[in-house]
Every structure is written in C-alpha cells, then in structure tokens.
Amino acid sequence: MSQETVSVEFTVGIGDGKFTATATVPAGQTNLTQILPVLQALDSSFIDGVTAQLAQAGRAVSCKAGCGACCRQLVALSIFEAESLAAWIRALPESQQQELAQRFHQALLKLAAAGLIDRIVKEDWLAGTESARQLAFDYFYQRVPCPFLVDESCSIHPIRPLVCREYLVTSPPQHCFDPANLQTDTVHLPLKFSRTLHGIGAEVEHDRRGWIPLVFLFAWMKAGAHPGDAVSGEGPHVLYDFIERLSHASVPSPSTE
C-alpha cells in the first residue's frame, strides 16, 4: 500500500530575494534519509533558478554532461546520503556490487600509495585552513576518478550527492583540470543544502564533520549505520526542520566570505 503524502510549501529569505517551493512528503513517520529525494529535487530546482539568472546576466554555467574534470575532487558525502547510497548499492545485482567495490578499492589503493589516507582521515577538509586547501589540491592532482564516474559521466546522476549538484563553474572547462591556477570561476550559491546536511550529521554523530569522503563509502557501509533514524518524525516536520536550518545557514556572498 502506498504511503499517504502531503504537500508543503515554504519560503526561505535570501538577502533581498527569496526561494519559494512546494514539496510532497510522506504524511506519516519518515526520516531525513528517506526524504533525501525531496531535498535533491529542491536543491536542483534552487540551482536551476540561480543558473537561469546567471545566464540572463551573461554568465552561463559551462558544466556539461561528459565533462568529469571536477569528479577527481574529494567529495564530502553527508552521512544521510551515505546511508541512502548504501541502500542503493545493496539493491544492485551482486556482479554490479562487486564491480563497484573494485572501483572503490582501486581508488583507495591509489590514494594510499600517495600517502593521502591518513591526511584525509585527520584533516577537517572543509575547514578552510591552509592545510585543508593543500590536501584538496594534493587529492585532486592524484587524479583519482570518483568510482561512480563512467566514461567521464556520473553513473548515479539522478541521485548524485548534493555537493556535486552545487559545484558549478562559469569558466572554460580547461581551468577545472588545473584548479591550483585559481582561474576557475565557481558559482556562488547563497543556499547550500549540502552544508545543512553536514551540520545535522555533525550533531547526530557528535563529530565535527557529519560527512565522509565519498571514496570511503564501502568502508563506511560495513558499520551498518542508520543515521537517518536519529532525525525522524512526520514528513512535514522533518522537512520544515531541515528548511529552518537551511534558512539560518544561508551562505554569505563571496565578498564577505
């Protein structure tokens, strides 16, 4: 029997503007991991609005299918997205699970050979410190493709992590192959759904991160964690709680960052 759903509307103020949307969520009990598809759709809709405004202003986004240059970066995967992807992987046929496991293993081997695993574990990668920045570059220049990258396209595009959706550039694609030249012009998003998920994850885990490097996903799966259960309630309540946090975590414009 399909679960009863309810439509909820909300508005988030962003400086002089606002983001208004309607979403359909389960009317009854659910949790943050289970409503991820709703958050993904809302994030994509918000990003579409921002990119349309940029295009009108003559700053078209240059990211296109078939360009996986940025898919060599360390991806900060929230623990709720990790839980959701873990369930998706476990539902795959055994042969595909093994193939994916092998891809993750190969990526880890390459990072280990470069002496990066310890640094990844210890560094607070999103802290904005010099050492975090250096680690991001060192990781990138190993050019280890994300295990989900196939023929330079994302093989999980509809369910890709929020940080992947939120990483967009308006500069020529060739700059993305060499980010240390600092010529990459990234799009500033005044709302970052990914950061809000990371923040909730940090509270749930009593840890400063609330996310894992995507490349550690198979190792994380072994613990069988279900962080979504810690953020549960009726659908509208779970969504409104997330939106409330999102609105308080709006990202300052680059000039004040």
Ligand code: SF4
């Ligand atoms: S999940 Fe997809 S979009 Fe994100 S880094 Fe991997 S291949 Fe790229």
